[in-house]
Amino acid sequence: MLFLHKLRMINQNIKIAVDAIVFGYEKGTLYVLAVQQRFGELADRWVLPGGFIKDDEPLLTAVERELKEEAGITVNYLEQLGTFGDDVNRDERFRVISVAYFALVNPQNFVLKADTDAKDARWFPVREVPQLGYDHNEMVNLAHQRLKSKLTYQPIGFDLLDQEFLFSDLENLYCSILERDIDRRNFRKKILSFEIVKETNKVVKIGASGRPGKLFMFDKPKYQQLLKENFQFEIRFA
Amino acid sequence: MLFLHKLRMINQNIKIAVDAIVFGYEKGTLYVLAVQQRFGELADRWVLPGGFIKDDEPLLTAVERELKEEAGITVNYLEQLGTFGDDVNRDERFRVISVAYFALVNPQNFVLKADTDAKDARWFPVREVPQLGYDHNEMVNLAHQRLKSKLTYQPIGFDLLDQEFLFSDLENLYCSILERDIDRRNFRKKILSFEIVKETNKVVKIGASGRPGKLFMFDKPKYQQLLKENFQFEIRFA
DNA sequence: TTAACTTTGTGTTGTTTTTACACAAACTAA
DNA sequence: TTAGTTTGTGTAAAAACAACACAAAGTTAA
Numbered sequence: 323m324l325f326l327h328k329l330r331m332i333n334q335n336i337k338i339a340v341d342a343i344v345f346g347y348e349k350g351t352l353y354v355l356a357v358q359q360r361f362g363e364l365a366d367r368w369v370l371p372g373g374f375i376k377d378d379e380p381l382l383t384a385v386e387r388e389l390k391e392e393a394g395i396t397v398n399y400l401e402q403l404g405t406f407g408d409d410v411n412r413d414e415r416f417r418v419i420s421v422a423y424f425a426l427v428n429p430q431n432f433v434l435k436a437d438t439d440a441k442d443a444r445w446f447p448v449r450e451v452p453q454l455g456y457d458h459n460e461m462v463n464l465a466h467q468r469l470k471s472k473l474t475y476q477p478i479g480f481d482l483l484d485q486e487f488l489f490s491d492l493e494n495l496y497c498s499i500l501e502r503d504i505d506r507r508n509f510r511k512k513i514l515s516f517e518i519v520k521e522t523n524k525v526v527k528i529g530a531s532g533r534p535g536k537l538f539m540f541d542k543p544k545y546q547q548l549l550k551e552n553f554q555f556e557i558r559f560a
Numbered sequence: 561m562l563f564l565h566k567l568r569m570i571n572q573n574i575k576i577a578v579d580a581i582v583f584g585y586e587k588g589t590l591y592v593l594a595v596q597q598r599f600g601e602l603a604d605r606w607v608l609p610g611g612f613i614k615d616d617e618p619l620l621t622a623v624e625r626e627l628k629e630e631a632g633i634t635v636n637y638l639e640q641l642g643t644f645g646d647d648v649n650r651d652e653r654f655r656v657i658s659v660a661y662f663a664l665v666n667p668q669n670f671v672l673k674a675d676t677d678a679k680d681a682r683w684f685p686v687r688e689v690p691q692l693g694y695d696h697n698e699m700v701n702l703a704h705q706r707l708k709s710k711l712t713y714q715p716i717g718f719d720l721l722d723q724e725f726l727f728s729d730l731e732n733l734y735c736s737i738l739e740r741d742i743d744r745r746n747f748r749k750k751i752l753s754f755e756i757v758k759e760t761n762k763v764v765k766i767g768a769s770g771r772p773g774k775l776f777m778f779d780k781p782k783y784q785q786l787l788k789e790n791f792q793f794e795i796r797f798a
Numbered sequence: 799t800t801a802a803c804t805t806t807g808t809g810t811t812g813t814t815t816t817t818a819c820a821c822a823a824a825c826t827a828a
Numbered sequence: 829t830t831a832g833t834t835t836g837t838g839t840a841a842a843a844a845c846a847a848c849a850c851a852a853a854g855t856t857a858a
Binding site: 488489490506507510511527528529531532533534535536 | 803804805806807808809
């Protein structure tokens with residue numbers, strides 16, 4: 323940290339922003355949220371939701387606020403991804419350092435309402451994200467990698483699903499995000515062995531064909547307790 | 561990101577700093593680098609090396625510069641740890657958001673020379689780090705956890721050792737940092753199975769007793785090549 | 799009502815990986 | 829030359845993983 327005698331010399335001209343990479347998942351496709359700028363020379367350009375933080379505002383609060391303002395959503399999972407500040411010209415106007423956040427929403431929050439600040443807010447399939455402003459495509463890529471790797475060592479997939487889900491939903495989520503085949507029996511065995519999902523006694527049929535399936539839920543309290551006991555979630559499949 | 565019509569409203573009063581948690585390792589003990597502030601009301605207080613970034617300076621450059629200035633060292637490994645900006649009063653003077661970096665040095669760089677800005681620079685055993693200024697103890701804890709977990713899935717331990725090392729050095733490093741016993745035979749088998757360490761043909765005796773051992777080296781090019789081929793480093797022991 | 803189709807649900811076996819474990823070789827110091 | 833220290837090495841039992849197929853419960857259409 324700087325020392326007091328230097329204080330007078332501090333005259334930084336750098337702004338701080340937050341940006342969020344929000345993932346949503348539906349029927350085998352992973353989506354990323356982007357918003358369209360409303361004003362300025364660069365209006366109409368797609369970017370990640372985000373914005374400058376206020377002087378007295380914690381970083382996390384700023385992200386949550388921007389997500390509300392620009393897309394009208396509340397996320398299910400939120401963690402810091404990383405801070406982008408090595409490219410001094412990443413913003414064309416003046417120097418901005420941005421703290422990027424990684425977020426997941428479940429389908430309940432999948433409905434968007436572009437609000438005051440954004441002209442539009444849309445979900446893009448992660449493979450079809452258009453060119454975004456600033457270094458936001460880089461952020462998306464980094465977040466996408468993070469999602470893939472976290473999926474294997476943290477039970478984070480549940481945050482992309484409804485509270486109650488079919489086992490096949492979970493399995494398809496893993497298959498499609500990790501882009502590999504998974505043996506249904508081994509997957510089920512593995513997940514159940516952790517004892518962090520509990521079976522409801524509801525049975526539903528989804529598509530209009532096939533045998534109805536049981537609904538399951540993530541048992542979060544149980545998971546948190548297991549964590550204290552040195553439990554390690556991990557999924558690795560051939 | 562903010563939109564242009566709002567530009568006039570941006571008048572952030574927040575400063576940005578970087579801080580580094582630098583780990584060194586010697587003879588079974590893990591050390592963290594701290595510096596003593598030289599000036600100001602809070603002189604003499606121990607803190608992590610770091611400081612404010614310059615307007616046109618990439619974050620990484622700023623950390624490297626501060627490490628040079630305050631402790632006269634160059635690190636062996638450097639990555640972003642996280643950004644601390646949720647506690648609006650983490651700095652008692654005014655709002656500072658700090659990007660924390662995680663760094664490793666090898667014993668060559670273990671010699672410190674407190675330079676212009678710091679009164680003193682010292683290695684503290686990680687278990688005996690004194691109370692530091694700001695939220696720096698939190699940073700140390702987070703970095704310590706990161707080190708422990710990274711050790712198991714990235715060949716990062718080599719960055720804490722001399723370029724040439726005995727197998728027992730590596731083993732002891734793992735034992736002491738992860739705080740668990742490791743079976744010497746299984747460990748050696750595992751590491752060798754990755755084929756990322758090569759044997760030199762030097763043989764040395766270190767302490768003045770016992771059978772001399774071969775020196776080994778980390779084969780970084782080989783490792784980087786294996787990475788491209790989907791190689792996964794991983795160490796997990798009972 | 800039955801046959802064809804779709805999706806859920808379940809066990810076993812062979813293979814690979816992990817764990818546990820002990821003794822000889824090379825040197826030093828007394 | 830004996831006792832002490834550190835390096836170096838193999839095997840067997842246990843656990844985890846991978847591969848694999850068929851019956852049950854429903855729908856739809858002939």
